[in-house]
Amino acid sequence: MPETTPEYAVGVDLGGTNLKVALVERTDGIVRQATLPTEAEHGPERVLDRIVEGVQRVVQGFEAHGHVEGIGVGVPGVVSMDRTTVTKPPNIPGWERVRLADHIGPRMAEAGIEVRGPIIAENDANAAALGSAFYGAGVPFDSFIMVTLGTGVGGAIIVDNRLFRGTTGAAGEIGHMTIDYEGPYDRTGVAGALEAYLGQKFLSRHARYQLLARETNLYATSGRDLEHVTPQRVHAAALAGDEAAREVLTWAGHKLGVLLGSIVNLLDIRKVVVGGGVSRAGDFLLDPARDAMKRWTMPSLCEGIEIVQETRGNDVAMLGAARLVFEHIDDAA
Structure with a gap:
């Protein structure tokens, strides 16, 4: 059988105090991860910058091994049905309606990070459930x-x-x-x-x-x-x-x-x-x-x-956020 090419995505767990970011391989799970202060008190633009900084940390030097298929972001609060827009997330002041891809995509390009696929948002508890279903106690x-x-x-x-x-x-x-x-x-x-x-x-x-x-x-x-x-x-x-x-x-x-x-x-x-x-x-x-x-x-x-x-703690939220990207790939196939 031909060798399967590994697939990678980035999963982000956005909290009011800290944000956690992981590079995730579809089968094996977390490859590397980072935790940063969210700095939500400095406003939405700063939070978006911190997300990009977190992604940079986990993909830095990874280009020699593969590429990132997309980015999934688990956020508190309400996310639109098309998984593009976050509305008034609790514990993150100043956010009204934020279409994540419109803000994160250009920042990624400015930072020199190539993301081939989508930037997808989902409620954080939903992301945790998806992570549990494929990598945690819900398997x-x-x-x-x-x-x-x-x-x-x-x-x-x-x-x-x-x-x-x-x-x-x-x-x-x-x-x-x-x-x-x-x-x-x-x-x-x-x-x-x-x-x-x-x-x-x-x-x-x-x-x-x-x-x-x-x-x-x-x-x-x-x-x-x-x-x-x-x-x-x-x-x-x-x-x-x-x-x-x-x-x-x-x-x-x-x-x-x-x-x-x-x-x-x-x-x-x-x-x-x-x-x-x-x-x-x-x-x-x-x-x-x-x-x-x-x-x-x-x-x-x-x-x-x-x-x-759930025995995998906060990891399931990052894993589930990345899983959003893998599901997007499967649904588009």
């Missing part, structure tokens, strides 16, 4: 729900190894689905949405309120009034045997499982992959989610239910 599943627990709560739907994007590209906003219409508001104003319980700032606030009157070793790490408590510190305390910290994670996992049960009832997709920083709490969070998920799922749909933790 065993043809169809699954992705939940990303970080600053916010993101979600995505994979059906037959393809993203389900809805009619405008915005499907999968699991974090903004409500489990209590009289509950606390998330950052978009939805009452009782999952993000209002499990987003990092929200979960930190709930943990503080729940633990202030409890005996816990978190006072040693989070201040006398627990003003510096974080999900990471709660997890560390739980690992050390702190029963109160474990109860906070059980409470959060229960909230997650309640919503996941409703999603199974709606979509009949029974596999869930959970990623993002908060997911590092592992089974302290996921075991109560598994229990609650089955309780809130119709009995006839419970068979085969499974929640797994």
